[in-house]
Amino acid sequence: MLRDDLRTLWTEPRPPDAPARVRRDWALLAAGLAGVALEATLREDVVWRPVAVVLAVWLWLLLLWRRTRPLATVTLAFGAVLLLPLASLVAAPGESVGLHTGAVVLVLVYALPRWGSGREIVLGGAVVVAVGALCVVTDGTPVVEKVVGFVFLLLPGVVGAAVRFRMTARERQLEQLRSREREQLARELHDTVAHHVSAMVIIAQAGRVLAGTDPSAAVEALEGVEEEGARTLEEMRAMVAALRDRGIGADLAPPAGVADLERLARTPGGRLRVDLGLDGELDALPPAVDAAVFRIVQESVTNALRHAVDATELVVRVAAERHTVRVSVRDDGRRTGRGRDGYGLTGLRERATLLGGTLRAGPGADRGWHVDAELPRVRSERGVHSRPRR
Known part of the structure; x- marks a missing residue:
């Protein structure tokens, strides 16, 4: 089992999307170089000052x-640090060579398990342990201080590994959430496609019965089949574009939509008043968009009830335009915590992205929390073309 764990560690890839450099890196470097200059100028007991x-x-x-x-x-840093005991023996036995600002190597020890691959962690960890052990052995301090110093050297690596584990676990949870959101969207699309196919079968059967006595009725039936087929193809294309190889669940209950928002607005009761405003033609939305609008409002109401302190009103606006549907939800409460998106908002943002839209959530200018979404009525960029409803 230990061998399998070591093999898994060795083949562990690097975390994805590691930033190369950010603005705070340059600020940290500037502060560090300033500290080096100050220490080199003010300290009088520095051995081999230029080195x-x-x-x-x-x-x-x-x-x-x-x-x-x-x-x-890590290799370059600790290779340079390894020269310190040797320089100390040559220059001034018993005296340490180096500046206190050289403790920045602890940041590199942290970065190794945080951003390295499994192979890099094993090799770099061996370098850190070997150089640290050599420095401890050659140091003339008491044994207790040697042990404390060695533990202090390895502690940032433990912290880096813990941070990496936490971020990996969160990414795994987010991916599971996105998968569930895709599955739910697939169930909704599956139900819609099944409805259209059933309608096509019924219309075709009626046209066959009327073909002998009323040819015009048969032509109308064929037109109805054509229209239903186009709608079915539209939904199927959206499913393939958004979900690809995702599975479809067995729960095919009709999803809630814009028509259910009135019921949702009455749910909070006296705890929070919901001001619901609907504008435009909202009765002919594609089923996936219809369900997404309801889910956005539902999650926003739930978040306001849970997290909005002293909130009294929630303003919900849903407006249908020619090509898009806009959803706006605002509360007047105060938010506690750091305001990071929860799993619910992450799932909604994933759903909006799958449908070709956008969703933004964050604190308002004065107070409260704002959620704004824009969903296209049709995913035209994926090659899906709409047909007007008769």
Whole structure:
């Protein structure tokens, strides 16, 4: 079992989308170099001052590549650190060479398990342990201080591994949420396609019965089959474009839509008044868009009841335009916490993206929480073309 765990660790890939450099990296580098300059100027007990300054600057510059080249930065940093005990023996036995700002290597120890692959973590960890052990052995401090120093060196690596595990677990949960959202959307589309196919069969049967006595009725029946077939093809194309190889569940209950918003607005009761406003032609929306509008409003109402402190009113506006449907939900309460999107909003954003739309959520300018979504009536960019309803 241990061998399997080690093999799994060795083949672990790097975390995706690791940022190369961000603005705070340059701010951190500037602060570090300023600290190196101050320490080199103000400290009087620095041994081999030019060497110590060059080494400290080198360690701080390596920070810029800690996410994209974690193994290389750790190897170069600790290879340079390995020269400190040797320089100490040559220059001044018993005296340490280097600046306190060289402790920036702890950031590189953190970055190794946070951003490295399994192979890089194993090799880089071996370098850190070997160099750290050598420095501890050659140091003249008491044993207890040696042990504490060694643990202090490895602690950032443990923190980096814990952060990586937490972020990986969250990404896994988000992916499961997106999968459930796709499955729910697939069930809704499946129900719609089944409805259209049933209508086509009924119209075709009626046309066959009337073909002998009323040819015009048969022609109308064929036109009805054509229209229903076009609608069915539209929904099937949307399903293939959005879901591809996702499975379809067995729960085919008709999904709630815009027509159910009045019932939803009465649900909170006296705790929160919902001001619902509907504008435009909302009775002929594609089923997937119809269900998405309801889900956005439903999740927004739920979030307001849970998280909006001192909220008294929730303003919901749904407006249908020629090519899009706009949904706006605003409450007048106060939000607690950091305001990061929960799993519900993540699922709604995934659904809006699948339908070719957008969803934005965040705090208002003064107070409250705002959710704004824009959904296309038809996914024309995927090659889906609509036909007007008769």
